[in-house]
Structures are given as C-alpha cells and as structure tokens.
Amino acid sequence: MNRKAAAKVAPTLIGTASAPIAVGLPVYNGEPYLTRALTSLREQRDVDFELWIGDNCSTDGTEEICRDAAREDERIRYRRRERNLGSTGNHNRLVHEANARFFTWAASDDAYEPDRLRKMFDALSDRPDAVLAFTSARQIDADERTIGHWNNPCRTDHADPVVRIRDLIGLPHENYHCYGLYLRDVLARTHLLPPVKNNDRILIAELALYGRFVEIREELLLHRLHERRLTQSVSSRDWYRTQRTDSKRLVMPNVEEAGWYLKAIAGAPLGRQQRALALLALRPWIRENAGPMALNVARAAVDGARIAASASGRLLRK
Known part of the structure; x- marks a missing residue:
C-alpha cells in the first residue's frame, strides 16, 4: 500500500x-x-x-x-x-x-x-x-x-x-x-x-x-x-476465540501450526534436496505435538458433531 x-x-x-x-x-x-x-x-x-x-x-x-x-x-x-x-x-x-x-x-x-x-x-x-x-x-x-x-x-x-x-x-x-x-x-x-x-x-x-x-x-x-x-x-484455544477474525468454528491449534510450517517450507526459495531436508527438520516439533494434534482432531470431531446437531435442531424447529 x-x-x-x-x-x-x-x-x-x-x-x-x-x-x-x-x-x-x-x-x-x-x-x-x-x-x-x-x-x-x-x-x-x-x-x-x-x-x-x-x-x-x-x-x-x-x-x-x-x-x-x-x-x-x-x-x-x-x-x-x-x-x-x-x-x-x-x-x-x-x-x-x-x-x-x-x-x-x-x-x-x-x-x-x-x-x-x-x-x-x-x-x-x-x-x-x-x-x-x-x-x-x-x-x-x-x-x-x-x-x-x-x-x-x-x-x-x-x-x-x-x-x-x-x-x-x-x-x-x-x-x-x-x-x-x-x-x-x-x-x-x-x-x-x-x-x-x-x-x-x-x-x-x-x-x-x-x-x-x-x-x-x-x-x-x-x-x-x-x-x-x-x-x-490466554490459552491456545482462547487465543483463537479472541484474536481470530475469520469465521472458522472448529479450532485445531496444533494442526494449524503444522500446516503453516509446511506452507513456510513449500514457499521458501529452496532446491529440492534442501526442501526435503527442511521438512525433516520438523521432526522434533511433530514428535512434541503429535499428542496435542490427535486431541485437536478428536475435539474438533466432537465440536463438529455438536454444531451439526444444533443446525439440525434449528431446521426442525422451522
């Protein structure tokens, strides 16, 4: 600008x-x-x-x-x-x-x-x-x-x-x-x-x-x-609720962080071999966050089911 x-x-x-x-x-x-x-x-x-x-x-x-x-x-x-x-x-x-x-x-x-x-x-x-x-x-x-x-x-x-x-x-x-x-x-x-x-x-x-x-x-x-x-x-989930300005309703903090690391490496000015090695450099982070990511997915599934049920209830009431 x-x-x-x-x-x-x-x-x-x-x-x-x-x-x-x-x-x-x-x-x-x-x-x-x-x-x-x-x-x-x-x-x-x-x-x-x-x-x-x-x-x-x-x-x-x-x-x-x-x-x-x-x-x-x-x-x-x-x-x-x-x-x-x-x-x-x-x-x-x-x-x-x-x-x-x-x-x-x-x-x-x-x-x-x-x-x-x-x-x-x-x-x-x-x-x-x-x-x-x-x-x-x-x-x-x-x-x-x-x-x-x-x-x-x-x-x-x-x-x-x-x-x-x-x-x-x-x-x-x-x-x-x-x-x-x-x-x-x-x-x-x-x-x-x-x-x-x-x-x-x-x-x-x-x-x-x-x-x-x-x-x-x-x-x-x-x-x-x-x-x-x-x-x-604030916690990670509360951070999303108070700082995010998009309309996403399902919160998966660790999964989204992993996605952004992958985007960062994919868009960087690296050769093929360096890019592969940079992806391998994520292993410590992935090991540390494997459990939280699994919990993210499980909790998102529960939240998704709750949102779907709420939407169905509104449709039935109409």
Missing part, C-alpha cells in the same frame, strides 16, 4: 516523510507501559526512522498518549484502526503500510537502549547476505527490575538454511529474534504472521530459509515480562 492510499484509509496526524527504517508499533490498551516504550523509541540515537503506530481500537488512554506523542514528534504516524483487526492482523497491516527498506516491530510494553536501532541498522546494512539483525535482551518485570537475560542459542548465521531452521525448531529457546530489524521486501515475501498463537516462531523459521541473521550480543532490548501479556494470559 502506498502512502497516499494508506492516508485515505486512516489519515495520519502529520505529512509523509522518507526514512530508511520503519518501526511498527501495534497496540491495544497499552496505557500502563506505552509512554515508556514511546520515550525509548524517540530517544534512539544517530539513526533515521519513522514510527508507525497501529491502535487496535483501544478503550483506555492509549489514543490520547499516541496523539500527544505524534503532535510532539514529526516522525510518528498514528492510525486508529477502523475496527479491531486482532493482534495478528494489526501486526501484519503495519508491514504493508510502511514503505521503508528496513522494518521492525516494537512492543508497546518493551523498551530499547538508545543505540539499538542504529546498531541493528549498521549490522544489517553491512551484510548483503542477511535478512534480519537482532540483539540480546534483558528481561524486566513490571517495575523494570532485571529478572533474566536472553542470548540466542541457535545457529541463525549458518550458511546452510536447513541448519538455521533445524535449530530454530529443534532447540528450546525464547523467540526474541522476532523483535529484530528486517529487510522489509524479504519479510513481505513470507506469509508474515499466520493466524495461530505461536505465529512468531513460524515466521522466524520461515525467514531463516530466505537468508542469514546477524546477531549483536549486547542486551539492547528490554523485554518486559508481566501478567497482562497476551501470550501469557
């Missing part, structure tokens, strides 16, 4: 401007930590960027905070969505709204060290074979006390894409790669975030098939862990 077309859908508070980096910040009722997140982004040093905020129809003070920030800072474009797109839809819309060469998602409850954007930009600019740059992270609590640390355990800079996806799928790790800086045109060639709960893991595994990742081993991301986080506060 070009800037003029986007502006017709949801006008921004300021005019357009070009910058090499677009930061996409999706938010819904982010008032508790949003001011801190915006401040840390606005204080990024020695880097040219614009900040695109997608407000998913918040009902708290989010809109006022964002509009105030946009009035104060010409780099900020604020859009209040015409309807709640769900978390996935809001994230993906931001990728298409921005025109910059580089793109990153920022969370409304996280914060950045002042040099994070610049260091990711420099690292990715210097590596023509790379599609993503990311940093280590310091985990913080609601009061910004340090409660943990994250470093990448995966061989995401390996020359072989099969090694990269094998590690990302097979090794236990927190997926903080997704907060890195992407080449936007490569990101746009993926399926983006699919409509399943663990969609960030699927996206990063898919992206690893397109190119190598550049790692900056400095704790420049402050990732906040708190009880209000969406991924922590």
